[in-house]
Amino acid sequence: MQTIKGAVIAAAGLGSRLGCGVPKCLIEVEGVCLLSHLIRCVERHVEVIHVVVGYREELIQEYCSTHHRNVVLVRNALYRSTMTSSSYALGAKHLDGKILYLDGDLLMAETECSKFVEAAVNVPVLVGITGTKSDNPVYVSTVHTGGTTKVTGFSYDHASSHEWANVLCAPADFFSESSGHVFHTLSAHLPLPAHEIVLYEIDTDNDLKNASAGFLRQFSDQETL
Amino acid sequence: MRTAFCFDLDGTITATELLPCIASHLGISSEMATLTRATMEGTISFEESLRLRCLILGMVPAEVVHGIVASVPLNGDIVQFIGARASDCFVVTGNLDVWIGPLVNSLRATLYSSEGTFSEGRLVLNSILDKATAIDDLRTRCGYSRIIAVGDGANDVPMLRNADVAIAFGGVHKPSNAALEESDYVTYCQQALCKLLKGL
Numbered sequence: 001m002q003t004i005k006g007a008v009i010a011a012a013g014l015g016s017r018l019g020c021g022v023p024k025c026l027i028e029v030e031g032v033c034l035l036s037h038l039i040r041c042v043e044r045h046v047e048v049i050h051v052v053v054g055y056r057e058e059l060i061q062e063y064c065s066t067h068h069r070n071v072v073l074v075r076n077a078l079y080r081s082t083m084t085s086s087s088y089a090l091g092a093k094h095l096d097g098k099i100l101y102l103d104g105d106l107l108m109a110e111t112e113c114s115k116f117v118e119a120a121v122n123v124p125v126l127v128g129i130t131g132t133k134s135d136n137p138v139y140v141s142t143v144h145t146g147g148t149t150k151v152t153g154f155s156y157d158h159a160s161s162h163e164w165a166n167v168l169c170a171p172a173d174f175f176s177e178s179s180g181h182v183f184h185t186l187s188a189h190l191p192l193p194a195h196e197i198v199l200y201e202i203d204t205d206n207d208l209k210n211a212s213a214g215f216l217r218q219f220s221d222q223e224t225l
Numbered sequence: 226m227r228t229a230f231c232f233d234l235d236g237t238i239t240a241t242e243l244l245p246c247i248a249s250h251l252g253i254s255s256e257m258a259t260l261t262r263a264t265m266e267g268t269i270s271f272e273e274s275l276r277l278r279c280l281i282l283g284m285v286p287a288e289v290v291h292g293i294v295a296s297v298p299l300n301g302d303i304v305q306f307i308g309a310r311a312s313d314c315f316v317v318t319g320n321l322d323v324w325i326g327p328l329v330n331s332l333r334a335t336l337y338s339s340e341g342t343f344s345e346g347r348l349v350l351n352s353i354l355d356k357a358t359a360i361d362d363l364r365t366r367c368g369y370s371r372i373i374a375v376g377d378g379a380n381d382v383p384m385l386r387n388a389d390v391a392i393a394f395g396g397v398h399k400p401s402n403a404a405l406e407e408s409d410y411v412t413y414c415q416q417a418l419c420k421l422l423k424g425l
Contacts, residue, residue, distance in 0.1 A: 048420050053411075061411055065395055069413035072421050094390075094424045 003121055004098045004169060007042040008091035011035060011104030012054030012079035023056055024202060025104035026063060029212050034107055034202065035060070039068050041113035042100060048072065050095070051104070052087040054079025084166075085178035085185050095172040098124075101182075103166035107211045108199035119195045120169035127151050127186060128167030128197045133214075135204040137163035138183055142194055150191040154183040165197050229369040230310070230422065231359065231384060232303065233376035234318035234325060236397040238332070240298040243320060247282050247293050257281070265401050267379035271319050272353050275339060279321070283348030290324045300396060302415040306422060307334050313369075317359045319380050323348070337362070357383035373425055375418065379403045390425055394418055 011025040020027065025035035039049060049068075053060045054076040064071055074091045076082065084103065092099050100117065120126040129140050129151065139160040141153040154164060164183050178185040186192060200211030235242045248257030257278070264274040282290075307314040311333035318325065321341040329336040337359035340351045356376075360383075363369045374381070374388035377400040385391035385407035393400035393408035396415050405411060412418040 048417070048424075058405075061395075061405070065399060065413050070417050071413075072417050073411040075409055075411065094421070096424070 004046055004100050004117055006048040006050060006092070006095045006097070006172075007046045007100040007102065008074075008088055008095075009035070009038055009042075009049065009051045009102050009104050010084045010087040010091065011060060012052045012057075012076040012087045013084070013104075014055045014080070021056075023053070023060055023104070025051075026059060027105075027202065027208065029107055029208075029215055033063070035063070035104060036067060037108075038102060038104065038106060039071065041108060041110045042102070043070070044110075045114070045117045046100060048095065050074050050091040052076050052091040054087070083180055083182075085175045085180060085182050088182065089175040089178060092172040092175065097172060098169060099172050099174075101168050101170065101175075103201065105202045106166060106199050107202065107215055108167075108197065109215075112198050116167060116169070116195050116197050123169075123193045124171065125174070125186075125189065125192050126169040127192050127194045128165035128199075129162045129194045130165040130197055130199050130201075132159070132161055132163045133210060134163060134201045135206050138181075140164055140194070143191065149194045149196070151186070151194045152191045154187055162196070165199055166201055167197060167199070226371055227369045228313060228371040228373060228425070229363045229367070230307070230314045231317045231363070231372060231374040231388065232307070232314065232334075233378065233381050233384075233394075234316050234320055234329070236377050237375055237394050238299060238303055238307075238316065240300050240397060242397075243294055243297060243325065244278055244282065246297055247285060247290055247324075250285055250289065250293060251282070253281065264380070265378045265398075267401060267403050271378075271380035275319060275353055276350060279341065279348050279350045284346075286346070287323055287343055291327050294325055294328050300415040302419045304332060306419045307332050315359065315363065317354070317356050317374070317376075317384055319354050319356070321348075321350070355383055356381060357387050360384055360387040373422065375422075377401065377404055382407050392418065392421065 026033045049071045051071050052074045076087050088101050139155045140151050140162050202208050245257050263269050314334040316329045316334045317337045322338045323341045339354045372388040373390045374384045375392045377394050379401045382403050391408045392410045393404045395413045
């Protein structure tokens with residue numbers, strides 16, 4: 001059993017598919033931006049939170065200087081030419097132990113995050129999967145053995161009931177040699193333990209609509225935003 | 226690998242800017258605040274600003290300045306961090322040794338600063354620190370192979386640019402855009418800063 005030391009939130013990307021002109025993590029759902037909600041989800045579980053920034057970083061700096069002064073912003077100057085695994089490597093560079101990695105464009109309930117963290121302390125690497133619902137899913141194939149679920153593959157083409165949730169728990173140096181998609185890095189280590197988590201990834205306007213509706217429907221009775 | 230930790234003084238170690246405090250002694254706080262803001266934003270160079278400030282504040286006796294500086298609140302976590310590894314900690318400030326020397330001595334850190342002397346009751350500015358030279362000195366003369374620098378203003382840029390790890394600190398006020406541009410990390414509270422520093 002190994003507790004989780006830190007969280008790295010990747011918020012450097014352009015978010016070009018949503019085209020809203022601000023970092024996706026600053027999009028609001030029910031009056032609270034995604035970043036605030038993610039920070040609320042993780043801050044009870046970790047000692048440090050690193051948010052990797054790039055595209056329009058000044059907006060996230062301004063926001064965190066007012067609302068989240070406890071986080072550390074990590075600047076990814078090469079955000080236009082690098083992918084999320086590079087941001088994860090940068091964000092976890094001087095951390096140690098086990099790290100919770102999350103994309104900054106996710107919406108989930110605090111209870112879902114807590115369940116994932118609980119499951120993650122028992123294995124070196126835990127991959128988050130969620131029921132397929134986003135506009136641009138990365139499908140996961142899984143096997144179930146001895147009461148546990150393991151991810152055996154990722155694919156854009158082979159549709160399945162679950163997609164990659166863009167949440168994982170792994171050592172701080174897990175992405176140190178990576179530069180591509182996060183799931184490509186994970187592919188080299190398969191099979192890996194999986195944990196199903198109810199969340200919404202927001203890549204498109206349609207994702208945002210579904211996330212808002214789903215969030216209200218599924219989580220409003222569990223928590224107050 | 227030997228690591229040196231370099232800290233700006235005003236608004237980083239101190240929880241407020243020092244020179245406005247001295248200015249308030251003369252009843253010219255708002256005028257000095259304007260000058261400080263223009264300097265932080267890089268509108269006028271640090272050298273020009275320091276010469277002006279010395280001209281204005283130079284009439285205040287050194288012992289009065291020391292009393293004012295001693296009463297300024299400090300960022301306790303940063304002071305504690307420095308105290309735990311004082312031999313590898315350096316205060317790198319454009320401020321004047323004759324004003325802030327006693328404060329830095331109390332921190333037990335080594336000082337790189339601008340230099341002045343009092344002559345017949347008037348302050349004479351002898352040299353203005355280019356913070357890049359402090360970093361060079363730590364590498365070449367002191368043998369440090371890794372420099373970590375923390376600052377917030379336009380005059381911190383040469384220090385941040387030449388450091389191996391550069392941190393913009395916004396604990397007291399928003400870091401200048403120039404300082405942000407040179408930084409690897411941005412922090413807004415001293416607790417988060419010190420956790421980061423301990424992990425580096």
